[in-house]
Amino acid sequence: MTGNTAIDFLDAAPAPRDEPRWRSQLRDRAWEHFSRHGLPTRRDENWKYTNLRAIDKGQFTTGSLPPGETSVAPIGADKLAVVSFVDGQVTQRQDAPGLSLRLSAELGDEDFGLGELVDFDTHPLAALNSAYFDDAVVIDVAAGQVFDQPLLLEYVSTARPAPVLTCPRVFIRMGANTQLTVVERFVGVDGAANLTNAVTEVELGTGARLDHYRLQELSDSDKGISLLRARQHADSRLVARSIDIGGRLVRNDVHATLSEPGASCRLSGFYLCLGRQHTDNHTRIDHDAADTNSDEVYHGVLGGRARGVFNGKVIVRQDSQRVNANQSNRNLLLSGTAEIDTKPELEIYADDVRCSHGATVGQLDDEALFYLRSRGIGERTARALLTFAFAEEVVRDIEVDAVRDYLEHQVALRLPDHERLEKLV
Amino acid sequence: MSDAIISIRNLHATADDGKEILRGIDLDIPAGEVHAIMGPNGSGKSTLAQIIAGRDEFEVTQGEIVYRGKDLLGLEPEERAREGVFLAFQYPVEIPGVNNIYLLKAALNAKLKHHGQPELDAFEFLQMVREKTRIMQMDESFLNRGVNEDFSGGEKKRNEVLQMLVLEPTFAVLDETDSGLDIDALRVVADGVNSLRSDDRAMLLVTHYQRLLDYIEPDVVHVLADGRIVRSGDKTLALELEERGYDWLRDGAAA
Ligand SMILES: Nc1ncnc2c1ncn2[C@@H]1O[C@H](COP(=O)(O)OP(=O)(O)OP(=O)(O)O)[C@@H](O)[C@H]1O
Ligand SMILES: [Mg+2]
Numbered sequence: 001m002t003g004n005t006a007i008d009f010l011d012a013a014p015a016p017r018d019e020p021r022w023r024s025q026l027r028d029r030a031w032e033h034f035s036r037h038g039l040p041t042r043r044d045e046n047w048k049y050t051n052l053r054a055i056d057k058g059q060f061t062t063g064s065l066p067p068g069e070t071s072v073a074p075i076g077a078d079k080l081a082v083v084s085f086v087d088g089q090v091t092q093r094q095d096a097p098g099l100s101l102r103l104s105a106e107l108g109d110e111d112f113g114l115g116e117l118v119d120f121d122t123h124p125l126a127a128l129n130s131a132y133f134d135d136a137v138v139i140d141v142a143a144g145q146v147f148d149q150p151l152l153l154e155y156v157s158t159a160r161p162a163p164v165l166t167c168p169r170v171f172i173r174m175g176a177n178t179q180l181t182v183v184e185r186f187v188g189v190d191g192a193a194n195l196t197n198a199v200t201e202v203e204l205g206t207g208a209r210l211d212h213y214r215l216q217e218l219s220d221s222d223k224g225i226s227l228l229r230a231r232q233h234a235d236s237r238l239v240a241r242s243i244d245i246g247g248r249l250v251r252n253d254v255h256a257t258l259s260e261p262g263a264s265c266r267l268s269g270f271y272l273c274l275g276r277q278h279t280d281n282h283t284r285i286d287h288d289a290a291d292t293n294s295d296e297v298y299h300g301v302l303g304g305r306a307r308g309v310f311n312g313k314v315i316v317r318q319d320s321q322r323v324n325a326n327q328s329n330r331n332l333l334l335s336g337t338a339e340i341d342t343k344p345e346l347e348i349y350a351d352d353v354r355c356s357h358g359a360t361v362g363q364l365d366d367e368a369l370f371y372l373r374s375r376g377i378g379e380r381t382a383r384a385l386l387t388f389a390f391a392e393e394v395v396r397d398i399e400v401d402a403v404r405d406y407l408e409h410q411v412a413l414r415l416p417d418h419e420r421l422e423k424l425v
Numbered sequence: 426m427s428d429a430i431i432s433i434r435n436l437h438a439t440a441d442d443g444k445e446i447l448r449g450i451d452l453d454i455p456a457g458e459v460h461a462i463m464g465p466n467g468s469g470k471s472t473l474a475q476i477i478a479g480r481d482e483f484e485v486t487q488g489e490i491v492y493r494g495k496d497l498l499g500l501e502p503e504e505r506a507r508e509g510v511f512l513a514f515q516y517p518v519e520i521p522g523v524n525n526i527y528l529l530k531a532a533l534n535a536k537l538k539h540h541g542q543p544e545l546d547a548f549e550f551l552q553m554v555r556e557k558t559r560i561m562q563m564d565e566s567f568l569n570r571g572v573n574e575d576f577s578g579g580e581k582k583r584n585e586v587l588q589m590l591v592l593e594p595t596f597a598v599l600d601e602t603d604s605g606l607d608i609d610a611l612r613v614v615a616d617g618v619n620s621l622r623s624d625d626r627a628m629l630l631v632t633h634y635q636r637l638l639d640y641i642e643p644d645v646v647h648v649l650a651d652g653r654i655v656r657s658g659d660k661t662l663a664l665e666l667e668e669r670g671y672d673w674l675r676d677g678a679a680a
Pocket of ligand 1: 440446464469470471472473
């Protein structure tokens with residue numbers, strides 16, 4: 001122990017436990033990294049706009065105190081399976097016939113490679129997660145298995161006397177030609193002020209398709225950090241959707257490596273930042289094979305004194321020919337004091353590549369506003385409608401009807417003048 | 426004229442850059458009449474149409490527009506719409522994320538509310554919209570798409586007329602609604618427009634093509650050039666323009 005920020009932040013290394021070898025090895029490796037590097041600071045290019053000092057100063061415990069108020073509005077979708085956590089403790093579990101879903105304690109000594117895809121240098125907070133997670137959810141989809149209904153993983157953050165650090169961890173291994181939809185929902189009850197630091201690791205086998213949803217509805221004092229890390233084999237497809245409508249300080253990373261030909265991914269996101277919220281989305285798509293495609297669409301609505309960050313990195317390796325990579329980030333500023341830093345980062349080493357990127361920051365379109373008003377829609381309603389429509393361009397792509405309906409409603413509810421949209425959703 | 430739906434007096438308007446686009450327009454359209462405006466590109470036809478609808482990009486420097494006894498220029502665009510003014514845009518705007526049917530419903534309800542009338546229930550509304558969609562020979566799937574989103578040029582024009590049929594305006598301005606339509610679509614659009622013609626309504630058609638006027642017979646044809654109405658006549662004026670172009674009128678205007 002060296003007495004650096006990492007130790008100040010959490011007073012000591014996680015206590016040694018009676019646990020499988022793979023777990024203690026990962027824990028030791030992670031803690032070693034974290035205690036050496038600590039939290040990233042703003043001197044780190046990837047963390048330039050997002051200051052973790054608020055976390056550093058916070059006194060988070062990792063204990064398992066009994067939770068307080070835990071009820072959150074349910075999402076009424078038909079689910080394949082459910083695991084719910086409250087402040088890190090499993091409170092509900094519903095398995096699905098045919099789907100291998102285990103918690104890490106149930107795995108015994110079998111070393112199945114959890115943690116292999118996660119690079120602590122690229123994402124230092126993953127080291128913190130790896131040192132502290134308890135009940136990792138491990139999902140194994142056997143070759144050929146296709147599941148239509150979504151699997152729901154729900155993490156509830158509650159109001160409690162001393163804020164907690166929770167480290168949700170998920171590992172999804174998808175065999176060849178499999179299909180799965182996973183909804184990870186991070187939700188805070190009023191007054192919750194915890195730190196949720198999640199890592200989800202996914203291996204997509206040949207021809208596999210994963211639809212991943214991250215719904216973030218934390219409370220306005222909660223802090224949330226997440227990493228979705230995917231490695232994709234030939235002809236696999238990842239559709240990752242990220243919806244942020246809550247949280248005080250939020251940082252999300254999506255890192256996808258397209259490691260074999262035919263792999264493709266689509267990342268879409270919507271973030272709504274009001275008041276003093278801060279939401280940072282960093283994506284990194286690594287085209288590590290020829291004939292791989294990616295596209296990315298993120299929309300943000302920012303008001304009040306909120307701050308948004310979008311950074312979209314695309315790497316096309318030297319031999320990765322015939323690659324298409326498109327990226328767009330559009331931002332709507334509702335106030336003069338809201339801010340957004342948006343930046344595409346393209347590193348292209350191959351020549352047969354079609355890349356496009358575009359970032360916009362602006363107000364509502366005057367022409368559209370006039371068009372609606374010329375149809376009898378009042379100005380404020382027209383503004384609310386266009387703001388909603390801007391979110392809806394991303395939200396409407398959600399293919400799970402109940403999730404989409406729920407989110408449309410939640411997004412609308414949080415917009416200025418939402419009562420004018422009453423009959424819309 | 427007491428029965429005029431709209432009467433425009435000495436209307437002057439400038440664009441943001443200070444350039445005068447309308448240079449003294451006088452126009453009266455009595456109830457029951459359809460007037461057509463023709464004129465060269467850039468003469469100010471769309472500017473006039475947009476000013477009627479309430480676009481604030483242009484500044485009216487002189488003159489007035491009286492709509493059914495009211496000072497139109499004093500009303501917000503949405504108030505004009507609720508009072509029965511409708512503009513079919515030359516370039517309808519795409520609004521992804523707002524459903525076509527939602528817009529129709531919100532627009533109609535805003536108008537009904539303004540007039541103290543009850544909203545249609547969901548069933549009645551849908552029946553009515555479906556009926557009008559059929560008249561416009563549009564597939565019902567258009568109702569659930571974003572407003573004009575990825576519509577073809579002709580589909581956008583039909584959608585404008587669909588909105589007009591749902592809103593049943595008292596005064597409609599159609600800005601080149603015929604441009605970009607195939608022959609069959611022209612007929613459909615014309616039938617739609619004609620179905621609204623009545624003694625208590627008036628219309629203003631902006632067009633470049635005499636052909637439209639074969640389907641929708643105007644009572645009066647005006648020629649707008651360089652921001653002024655330089656000639657008005659009956660429908661034979663359109664035929665004459667088709668043959669002779671505009672130069673003879675511009676020269677006349679200068680003289
Ligand atoms: N916002 C603006 N700022 C500056 N000039 C403008 C603006 N809007 C229109 N104009 C100019 O005003 C003139 C009239 O334009 P308008 O669109 O009314 O013409 P039009 O008669 O409808 O032409 P067309 O037949 O091509 O549709 C044109 O010269 C145009 O460039
Ligand atoms: Mg025009």
